[in-house]
Amino acid sequence: MDPVKDVELELEIPELEKQLIAQGLVDVAEVIPGILVDLKYSTTDNFFGQDVYGELTKAYLQPEVAERLLKAQKMLKKEYPNYTLLVYDGVRPASVQQILWDNLDKPDSLKPLYVADPKVGSLHNFGVAVDLTIFDMQADSTLDMGTGYDYFGYPAYPDREDQMLAEGKLNPAQIDNRELLRKVMTSNGFAGIGSEWWHFNAFSRKEAGEKFKIVK
Numbered sequence: 001m002d003p004v005k006d007v008e009l010e011l012e013i014p015e016l017e018k019q020l021i022a023q024g025l026v027d028v029a030e031v032i033p034g035i036l037v038d039l040k041y042s043t044t045d046n047f048f049g050q051d052v053y054g055e056l057t058k059a060y061l062q063p064e065v066a067e068r069l070l071k072a073q074k075m076l077k078k079e080y081p082n083y084t085l086l087v088y089d090g091v092r093p094a095s096v097q098q099i100l101w102d103n104l105d106k107p108d109s110l111k112p113l114y115v116a117d118p119k120v121g122s123l124h125n126f127g128v129a130v131d132l133t134i135f136d137m138q139a140d141s142t143l144d145m146g147t148g149y150d151y152f153g154y155p156a157y158p159d160r161e162d163q164m165l166a167e168g169k170l171n172p173a174q175i176d177n178r179e180l181l182r183k184v185m186t187s188n189g190f191a192g193i194g195s196e197w198w199h200f201n202a203f204s205r206k207e208a209g210e211k212f213k214i215v216k
Helices: 003-012 015-022 063-079 094-103 158-166 172-186 205-211
Strands: 083-089 129-136 199-201
Touching (some): 063 083, 063 129, 063 172
Antiparallel strands (some): 083 129
């Protein structure tokens, strides 16, 4: 043990990350071998066009959610050794949720269509939701899912895939890629939603509220 190095490492950890660790969340990259993380809200490559995470670049989840994600990663790697999960977002602290809400250029009545009201909270705020895709290590690129992350429109809706296929806005290969992602996630305790192909929940809103506190 080197006390000096320990202090240096402690100082290097962003304040927000220290808060997440203190609340019992885990860094998915530490517990899931080979998983990749590209925290979109720590860049400007998101729906809001803003970096709201600052120095935080690691994805954190509740420990039992990370355990389910580990199983999903193992299932994917077993079937496709060149593929790996790529996480875009994990826990979203309430403080960040408030920033998104305040900066969304929409009337308050329409904001819930785009982002959860901080007063209510979303499953991201409990650390039980994850946004992700599949990365092909051999091709050095993500699989083609038909739209990018944080795309708002019917082509991103799992519920509209048949319609989008019929209209030529999605192709069969893109839907196959989404189905692979859904298969590894739903087989390991996650549920998707109808409007975002990248979003998966480990618990219902009721279950999350009973088991966890909103992450500050």
